[in-house]
Structure formats: structure tokens, C-alpha cells
Amino acid sequence: MLDTDTLSHILTQLTNSGTVTVQTSELFGHLQSRPLLCDGAMGTELYRKGWVSFDQCLDELNSDRPDLVRSIHREYIEAGADIIETNTFGANRIKLEAHSLDTHMETFNRQGVELARQARSASGRNVLVAGAIGPVGKPLAPLGPISLGTVRDVFAEQIGILADAGADLIILETFPNIAELTQAILAARSVCQLPVIAQITLTEDGRTPDNYSPEDIVQSLEM
Numbered sequence: 001m002l003d004t005d006t007l008s009h010i011l012t013q014l015t016n017s018g019t020v021t022v023q024t025s026e027l028f029g030h031l032q033s034r035p036l037l038c039d040g041a042m043g044t045e046l047y048r049k050g051w052v053s054f055d056q057c058l059d060e061l062n063s064d065r066p067d068l069v070r071s072i073h074r075e076y077i078e079a080g081a082d083i084i085e086t087n088t089f090g091a092n093r094i095k096l097e098a099h100s101l102d103t104h105m106e107t108f109n110r111q112g113v114e115l116a117r118q119a120r121s122a123s124g125r126n127v128l129v130a131g132a133i134g135p136v137g138k139p140l141a142p143l144g145p146i147s148l149g150t151v152r153d154v155f156a157e158q159i160g161i162l163a164d165a166g167a168d169l170i171i172l173e174t175f176p177n178i179a180e181l182t183q184a185i186l187a188a189r190s191v192c193q194l195p196v197i198a199q200i201t202l203t204e205d206g207r208t209p210d211n212y213s214p215e216d217i218v219q220s221l222e223m
Contacts, residue, residue, distance in 0.1 A: 027128065027169060027195045030082065036128075038083045039076035046072070057099040059091040062111035069112075073119035077127055084119065084127055085171055086112035089134035092158045094146065098137075106161050113165035130171040130197070131162030135180055148183055155187035163192035171197045177210045178220050185221065 030036055046052045046061065049068070061069055069087045076084055091109050096102040109131075116129045136154060141147045159170055170188050175181040181200055188196045200208060200217055207213055212220070 030128075036082040037080055038130075039073075039081040039085055042069070042072060042085065042087050042089070042132075045075075057090065057096065057101055059088055059096070059108045059112070060099070060101060060104070062087055062108050062115060063104070066111065066115055070115045070119050073116050074123065077119060077123045077125055082127055083130050083169075084116050085130045085132040085173075086116050086162065086167065087132070088112040088158070088162065089132045089173060090137070092133070092136055092154050094136040094138060094151075094154055095134075105158070109158055109161040110165045113162055113167050117166055128168040129166065130169050131159065131165075131167035131194075133158060133162075133170060133172050133184060135175050140177075140179055148179065151180060152183040152187045152190075155184045156191050159184075159188050160191035163194055167194065169195040169197065171199070173199050175200045177208060178212055178217060182221065 027036075043058050046058055046068070047054070049072075052058060052061065072087075073084050086109075088109050090096070091105060091112065093102045093105050096105050096108070101108075113129060113131065120127050120129060133155060136146060136151055138144055138146050140151060162170065170192070172181060172184045172188075175184065175198070178200070181198055185196060185198055188194070198221065202208060202214070208217065
């Protein structure tokens with residue numbers, strides 16, 4: 001956990017650079033007083049409740065079963081979560097194409113934010129709504145068919161919609177490598193000024209699947 005002096009210094013730097021937003025100020029204000037508790041997995045809860053199959057598009061439930069998605073948000077808030085994540089982990093155009101649902105991309109993302117905001121309003125608690133972004137699920141060039149420019153555009157499209165719909169921050173979840181995570185961060189910076197939490201997957205030996213250490217990751221993302 002960052003100490004309060006470090007958080008204050010970061011916030012001052014952001015303010016002086018002119019990039020601080022209301023959402024950033026609010027997030028850092030919370031962190032200066034105590035740790036923030038995030039919710040748990042959405043997909044696991046959906047499977048546990050027995051409403052979905054493993055080959056189903058979970059993001060589609062924002063339209064088909066909004067009551068179910070909203071109830072999971074509510075349960076996490078009641079359990080003490082300070083940050084709840086939208087049910088949009090796989091709602092990027094590339095992943096939705098696999099389900100022939102790419103034309104619903106904007107709808108799923110906007111509904112995902114709205115459901116989380118509704119759960120927040122009903123709870124009476126001032127929790128933060130994080131727009132959840134997952135990887136595209138295909139290898140990037142030169143190992144795969146997706147160029148860096150394409151993946152950045154795909155993330156920018158989704159993040160822009162989440163920000164416009166009212167997300168308080170963006171969470172980049174369980175990314176498999178630095179290259180894709182970097183493109184997602186650049187995409188976020190290009191379309192909004194919301195705070196970004198960036199996460200990457202580590203193997204049991206504490207390195208990424210492409211053999212980067214946590215120190216390598218931090219140095220690479222200091223941009």
C-alpha cells in the first residue's frame with residue numbers, strides 16, 4: 001500500500017500537470033484515508049448461481065438478465081466493496097465477434113455501467129464504479145493476427161464508451177503480456193482522463209507468461 005505522503009505527492013504532480021480529474025481526486029482522497037476493497041469476480045458468481053454455461057457470452061447478460069447482474073453488484077456492495085466492476089470484461093469488439101454479437105458492443109458496455117450505477121444508487125453507499133476491460137483473447141502480431149494498432153483502437157472504442165456512460169475509473173484486468181497492456185493504457189489515455197488500474201497475469205514463478213518480472217513490468221509501464 002502506498003503511504004499518504006506518496007499519494008499526496010502523486011496527486012500534487014497530477015494537479016500541477018493539469019491532468020487531475022474529479023474522479024482521480026476522489027480516488028486518491030479515499031486511498032489517503034484507508035485501503036479500498038474491490039469486489040470479487042463477476043463470472044464466478046454467475047456460474048455459481050447456475051444461470052450461465054461456460055460457452056455463453058457473459059456480457060450479453062447485461063441485456064438478457066440485468067436483474068441477475070445488478071443483484072451480484074448489490075451483494076458485493078453489501079459485503080463491503082468500495083469499488084464494483086462492470087460486467088464488461090469481454091465486451092470488446094474482437095471478443096464479441098466470436099459470439100456474433102459485435103454489433104451490440106456499445107449497448108453491452110453502456111448497460112454494464114448503468115447496472116452498476118443502479119446498484120450503487122439503491123445501496124446508498126458512495127462506491128466507485130470501475131469500467132472492466134479484459135484482453136482481446138487472441139495473440140498479437142507478430143505471433144498472431146491482431147496488430148498493435150488494431151488492438152489499441154478496439155480498447156479505445158470500449159473505454160470511450162465506458163467513460164461516457166459514467167464509469168469512475170477503468171480497470172484493465174488479467175492481461176497476459178506487457179504489449180497488450182501497454183496498448184490498453186495508451187488507448188485509455190487517448191479517450192479519457194479517468195484513473196486507470198492496470199493488472200497483469202503472473203505465473204507461479206512470479207513472472208509473466210512471456211518471462212517478465214514485476215520490476216520489468218513497472219519499468220516498461222513508466223511512460
